[in-house]
Amino acid sequence: MNTDTQLKPSVTPFFHAPTGTWTYVVADPASRAAAVIDPVLDYDWRSGRTGTKSADALVAHCANERLEVAWILETHAHADHLSAAPYLKSRLGGRIAIGRGILQVQATFKRIFGLGADFTADGSQFDVLLADGDRIDLGAVPGRVIAAPGHTSDSVAYLFGDALFVGDTVFMPDGGSARCDFPGGDAAELYRTVQRLYALPAETRVFVCHDYSPGGREPRCETTVAAQREGNIHVRDGVSEASFVEMRRTRDATLDVPNLIIPSVQANIRAGRLPPPEADGVSYFKVPLNVLGRPL
Ligand SMILES: [Fe+2]
Numbered sequence: 692m693n694t695d696t697q698l699k700p701s702v703t704p705f706f707h708a709p710t711g712t713w714t715y716v717v718a719d720p721a722s723r724a725a726a727v728i729d730p731v732l733d734y735d736w737r738s739g740r741t742g743t744k745s746a747d748a749l750v751a752h753c754a755n756e757r758l759e760v761a762w763i764l765e766t767h768a769h770a771d772h773l774s775a776a777p778y779l780k781s782r783l784g785g786r787i788a789i790g791r792g793i794l795q796v797q798a799t800f801k802r803i804f805g806l807g808a809d810f811t812a813d814g815s816q817f818d819v820l821l822a823d824g825d826r827i828d829l830g831a832v833p834g835r836v837i838a839a840p841g842h843t844s845d846s847v848a849y850l851f852g853d854a855l856f857v858g859d860t861v862f863m864p865d866g867g868s869a870r871c872d873f874p875g876g877d878a879a880e881l882y883r884t885v886q887r888l889y890a891l892p893a894e895t896r897v898f899v900c901h902d903y904s905p906g907g908r909e910p911r912c913e914t915t916v917a918a919q920r921e922g923n924i925h926v927r928d929g930v931s932e933a934s935f936v937e938m939r940r941t942r943d944a945t946l947d948v949p950n951l952i953i954p955s956v957q958a959n960i961r962a963g964r965l966p967p968p969e970a971d972g973v974s975y976f977k978v979p980l981n982v983l984g985r986p987l
Contacts, residue, residue, distance in 0.1 A: 698852035700832045702898060703752060704912045707731040707745050710772040711903045713912045716749060717851050718758050722830025725758035728849060728856050729766055729900055732775040736951060746775035750782045760785035762827060766858025766900055767846040768796050770873060770956055771949040774963030786818035787962050790838065792845030797960045799874045804957055804977050809967060816962040821847060841881020842869040848888060854896045860884055864918055865905050867925035870943050878939035882932045893917035948984040
């Protein structure tokens with residue numbers, strides 16, 4: 692008899708080198724039901740140009756494999772890249788979903804970016820808001836949402852069969868863990884999230900959301916719960932909550948604001964849509980001066 696974790700979906704990773712982001716297409720090989728997780732829209736900050744070259748590789752893969760995309764899933768409202776979810780939905784169908792915690796993230800950034808009455812912080816930009824324990828099966832492959840707060844309050848992980856998509860919680864074992872200093876972030880909460888993920892079967896495949904090639908090695912995306920518990924440089928068996936929180940606090944105080952946080956968050960709290968065009972037909976991002984980051 693199959694249990695949830697004995698069913699193995701196919702997982703195809705796509706790496707977005709400019710932002711170190713891993714996007715995944717996860718599918719039930721039998722029914723070809725599929726989900727896309729954390730798709731990236733190309734964006735050039737200097738020119739303000741968006742592009743779909745990276746997203747088109749996902750579209751081509753789904754077409755070649757004749758996949759039926761049921762879901763376009765975000766692990767959270769990313770601060771380092773713009774989501775290609777609306778573009779993928781227009782090409783492949785599927786419902787755009789994120790964790791319910793997006794309501795808090797929207798309220799926070801509505802204030803930070805001075806967004807007006809035309810931005811409603813009610814999650815309505817997304818097709819579905821997901822809560823811990825929600826089922827998102829792909830054909831015969833059971834899918835489950837696991838709330839994963841800590842890096843952000845809207846973070847979720849997705850478990851499809853034996854494949855766990857951890858978002859920004861832990862990275863590869865030699866990459867450690869995600870920062871917790873964004874509004875709504877909390878290192879103690881991240882520690883408890885990681886313990887919940889580490890309680891899954893040791894052989895669970897773990898797919899990370901980012902890899903920054905520590906030590907100059909090739910980008911990697913896949914590990915296991917066992918390997919994380921044994922060797923994650925920030926949070927492995929035997930590391931206490933107090934020491935993790937202290938490590939994170941010290942480290943986060945040294946980190947720069949992500950390059951693309953200003954455009955990314957403004958798009959991603961709109962489910963990846965650009966701000967509504969102004970009277971001239973052009974969309975604009977806003978830059979809040981002397982609000983984010985540390986004083987110079
Ligand atoms: Fe993130």
